Amino acid sequence: MRLLTSLLAASMLLGTATSVLSETRVTYKSAKTGSSYYQMAVELAEAMKTGTEGDISVTVEESQGSVQNVMEAGVRPGNYVFTSPPALVELSQSGKAMFEGKSNPAFANIRALFPIPSLTMHFVVSEESGIQAFADMEGKTILLGKGSFGATEGEKYLTLFDLEGKVKLAEVELSNAVAALKNGQIDGFVTAGSYPAPNVIEAAASTSVRLLSLDDKQVAATKRTPMLIPAGTYSGQDEDVATTSLAVVAYATTAMSDDIAYAMTRTYWEQKKAMAGTSAWWDGVDASLMESLGQLHPGAIRYYDEIGMQLSDAQRQ
Known part of the structure; x- marks a missing residue:
């Protein structure tokens, strides 16, 4: 009798939970x-x-x-x-x-x-730009966008890595980044999003690009969480890319x-x-x-x- 009572009680509880969720x-x-x-x-x-x-x-x-x-x-x-x-x-x-x-x-x-x-930082540059590391961005035209986490964070990294005032900042909307990169209007762009990021997929599929890696010292300077974008995430990406995330x-x-x-x-x-x-x-x-x-x-x-x-x-x- 006690077993039957317990089963009935359990059944009632399950039914109540199901009705609440339904x-x-x-x-x-x-x-x-x-x-x-x-x-x-x-x-x-x-x-x-x-x-x-x-x-x-x-x-x-x-x-x-x-x-x-x-x-x-x-x-x-x-x-x-x-x-x-x-x-x-x-x-x-x-x-x-x-x-x-x-x-x-x-x-x-x-x-x-x-x-x-996580919001993962992507630093995307064209192969034609010759940029292989952050220091190589000096004198180049880079698109940061406006008002987004990626734009704010990208600007912070330029300051941290001694590039403030040494990079030409493109007056182009981030939504136009892929087209601007493809036609040579910019040398690279910065974007933050979960990987694989749609705009980076598009860029890698339409032209030859490189994703810049941060070294351990640079990652530590950002005070953000380290993140590895695995090799093969994007077309032509043969190695893991070390970056940061939020x-x-x-x-x-x-x-x-x-x-x-x-x-x-x-x-x-x-x-x-x-x-x-x-x-x-x-x-x-x-x-x-x-x-x-x-x-x-x-x-x-x-x-x-x-x-x-x-x-x-x-x-x-």
Whole structure:
């Protein structure tokens, strides 16, 4: 009789959990339409649908950037997921930099779910330019773009590597980088995105290019996370390319239920291999990126504990 009662209770709990998830709609705030991160969001939404057999339905929303994503975390309802570098979340919680005067107590409730492909720096130059190392960019025309992480970071690296004022900066939109490189208008361009980056794929397929590597000293000077772009990622790339990256994380808030956060985190990792079969950038996500995650959602912690993932005390707060 006790066994029957236990089975009935377990069945009721399972049924309740299923009914909760079957009604779940999640908003996923991503990036600009047409960007690699927007495409990732679409792939992730499909993976959630497949992995939960439709119990979790994800609607992808276009965003103008990570700052907007974080700002909206203070006013959006529970099932709101957004992407951002961890540093921006930390700035929002301390009310510094772009969040000065815009603090919101709700920012303290932001919690990480899982890492997604990192923003990886690409320094792409034409073979005709003769550039083989950063020092060779002196006197050359380089496109940084405007307003993006890649542009800001690229400008920082020019300063770090003693190239400030020694490089001609092209007044061309990053969206025109491949055409400008192909017709000789520029010698190279800087872009940040998960690898393989669509614009770098296009450049490598349409003309002979080289990706510049940073040495260990240069990587250390940037204070960013080291990243290797494996040989063969792009056409004509015969060797690994050493560069840097900035972690990007999918966040929710404590307004999301533990059950939904658990289901999304579990489904993400279980579907990651299938997603990599569609887009190679998911192969760049592994357990090593977990170090970049700050405070985790309790539902996500439940999943990581189940699989034996080592978490820090700070991540469990």
